[in-house]
Amino acid sequence: NYSNWDYSDQGANWVTKFKLCAGTKQSPIDIKAPTCDEGLNNSITFTNYDKTGSSKFTFENNGHSLVLKAPGPDAKVTLGSLGTFNFHQLHFHWGKDDTKGSEHLHDGKVFPAEMHLVHINSKYSTFQEAQQNADGLAVFGVFIKVGQAENTAFNFLSSSPSLIYEGTKVNVTQFAINTLLPTDQTIFYRYKGSLTSPTCDEIVTWTVFDQPISLSASQLAQFRIVKDNHNKTLVDNFRVVQNLNNRTITYWSE
Ligand code: 1SD
Numbered sequence: 001n002y003s004n005w006d007y008s009d010q011g012a013n014w015v016t017k018f019k020l021c022a023g024t025k026q027s028p029i030d031i032k033a034p035t036c037d038e039g040l041n042n043s044i045t046f047t048n049y050d051k052t053g054s055s056k057f058t059f060e061n062n063g064h065s066l067v068l069k070a071p072g073p074d075a076k077v078t079l080g081s082l083g084t085f086n087f088h089q090l091h092f093h094w095g096k097d098d099t100k101g102s103e104h105l106h107d108g109k110v111f112p113a114e115m116h117l118v119h120i121n122s123k124y125s126t127f128q129e130a131q132q133n134a135d136g137l138a139v140f141g142v143f144i145k146v147g148q149a150e151n152t153a154f155n156f157l158s159s160s161p162s163l164i165y166e167g168t169k170v171n172v173t174q175f176a177i178n179t180l181l182p183t184d185q186t187i188f189y190r191y192k193g194s195l196t197s198p199t200c201d202e203i204v205t206w207t208v209f210d211q212p213i214s215l216s217a218s219q220l221a222q223f224r225i226v227k228d229n230h231n232k233t234l235v236d237n238f239r240v241v242q243n244l245n246n247r248t249i250t251y252w253s254e
């Protein structure tokens with residue numbers, strides 16, 4: 001079931017096979033006109049995001065993205081009263097060139113790529129269990145722009161020539177996940193949405209950081225050489241933005 005969808009029309013046809021994709025709280029969205037929420041608990045507490053060690057991450061081509069997985073429940077985040085969420089994996093969405101690639105937009109602006117850090121609510125023991133619940137996941141979205149310098153925190157991207165085909169993976173020595181994040185983690189947007197790929201379950205508390213990170217042009221090029229689940233070049237693996245409908249986007253500022 002994992003292979004019977006692709007990004008050929010940016011998700012428009014998913015609704016015929018995957019009912020949830022036609023829901024009213026779908027992701028991604030264009031983040032604009034957020035409402036300041038004095039009550040939004042701004043503190044994201046990171047635990048073990050700074051941990052380095054000798055255990056192995058895996059970096060894998062799953063036919064839809066490149067995914068970095070940590071070996072166990074280790075890194076986690078607490079989102080105020082929303083609870084604690086264990087880091088599960090991070091992955092990327094990117095364009096065939098720099099004019100597109102991000103899933104979320106920011107005031108209509110598109111970025112060349114976007115990183116998602118997927119976390120599972122610690123009150124559930126498996127992804128499958130979390131998938132049955134509206135508070136199942138917390139996903140962090142980080143916009144990626146193109147910059148002059150190499151971003152050395154993303155050196156693991158240089159293994160993409162070994163990840164051309166779906167199902168291939170490499171080991172990556174454990175590194176501190178917080179090195180991948182924007183330096184300013186205090187400005188972010190929060191809304192309730194969905195997985196951006198089938199089966200589009202509406203189980204995600206989204207946190208999209210305001211500050212983008214930078215990768216060099218050659219680092220972005222490392223994404224664009226891998227192939228998808230139909231053995232075609234995997235580019236433009238983003239879903240088109242969805243209607244906000246009856247939802248608010250909140251932010252908090254000091
Ligand atoms: O697109 C990803 C999908 O590949 C899978 O990772 C899923 C569940 O982990 O999450 C979606 S997304 O909503 O994080 N883009």
Ligand code: ZN
Pocket residue numbers: 091092093116196
């Ligand atoms: Zn994603």
